[in-house]
Amino acid sequence: MTGSMVTGPMHPDQLVLSQEHAAQLIAHLLPAADPATIRLLPTSATTSIVVRIGEDLAARFPLEPSDPDAARAALTAEHEAMAEFAAVCPLPAPEPVALGEPSAEFPMPWSVQTWVPGEAAGPVILGGSDAAADDLAALLLALRAAPTRDRRFQGPGRGGDLTVHEDWVRECLERSRDLLPVDILAARWERWRRLPRRDPDVMSHCDLIPANLLTAGGRLVGVLDAGGYGPADPALDLVGAWHLLDAERRTRLRERLGTSDLEWERGAAWAFVQAIGLVWYYVDTNPTMAELGRSTLRRLMDDPGIG
Structure with missing residues (x-):
């Protein structure tokens, strides 16, 4: 689980954790851990500080402060979701190990999970890989086949009604006027925001960006950050089609999934909602995420099958 180092604080109130304090906290929670194997990892992660623990474990410390009790409840729910996801995922995925409590060294609860080897995928590295397109199709088919247990999408995040994100998209478009072809993108959004929803919820990873997919030898070899696993719009x-794949491989993916025109275009709309905020927000602090936004938006604008 490796990636590129960010170039500065990404959030106004971002928390700081030294390797020394990380080692102290982990040693207290996991006395058997060898302090010599504990090290902070350079990543492009936007929500967590990632710390490697030996060969088999990793800790994730939140980057932003919030109410500790609410954060602990969220981490508990994330661990439950991770375990459920790992049980159905056809690729290796981290499993929950332990929760750490707030302390003088770090004011928020944090988590420990198993380590999955591989390199974080980028928007280009797998673009022309037939095998990666097939791996992604197998992943999505496995998730769609998992039982929802009568659960429905909940929450303000992506996966429900596209129009809920109208204010966010408008803000991102306005902030991107010097960075992106805003008029073209705004016209696409006018169409996409009106797309109807017809298919019932399926189980979804809910955040299939390249940083959450691991690769080796042109294949997908692992899936990370499944704490949001739950029912959502099947689109x-x-x-991942526009985040990861070129046009030919997107067609290959779509054929294997048997996706309808409407569902495919709703997928493009969700990719847009996610990508439109990446450039302006991370342009100075996280070049990896900013470039993902640019790459995905280019693919969306250039795709003759949508919009």
Whole structure:
């Protein structure tokens, strides 16, 4: 689980954790851990500080402060979702190990999970890989086949009604006027925001960006950050098509999934909702995420099958 180092604080109130304090906290929670194997990892992660623990474990410390009790409840729910996801995912995925409590060294609860080897996928590295397109199709088919247990999408995040994100998209378009072809993108959004929803919820990873997919030898070899696993619009996990794949491989993916025109275009809309905020927000602090936004938006604008 490796990636590129960010170039500065990404959030106004971002928390700081030294390797020394990380080692102290982990040693207290996991006395058997060898302090010599504990090290902060350079990543492009936008929500967590990632710390490697030996060969088999990793800790994730939140980057932003919030109410500790609410954060602990969220981490508990994330661990439950991770375990459920790992049980159905056809690729290796981290499993929950332990929760750490707030302390003088770090004011928020944090988590430990198993380590999955591989390199974080980028928007280009797998673009022309037939095998990666097939791996992504197998992943999505496995998730769609998992039982929802009568659960429905909940929450303000992506995966429900596209129009809920109208204010966010408008803000992103306005902030991107010097960075992106805003008029073209705004016209696409006018169409996409009106797309109807016809298919019932399916189980979804809910955040299939390249940083959450691991690769080796042109294949997908692991899936990370499944704490949001739950029921959602079946088009939501299609975002990986534009985040990862070139036009030919997107067609290959779509054929294997048997996706309708409407569902495919809703997938493009969800990819847009996710990508439109990446450039302006991370342009100075996280070049990896900003470039993902640019790459995905280019693919969406150039795709003759949508919009």
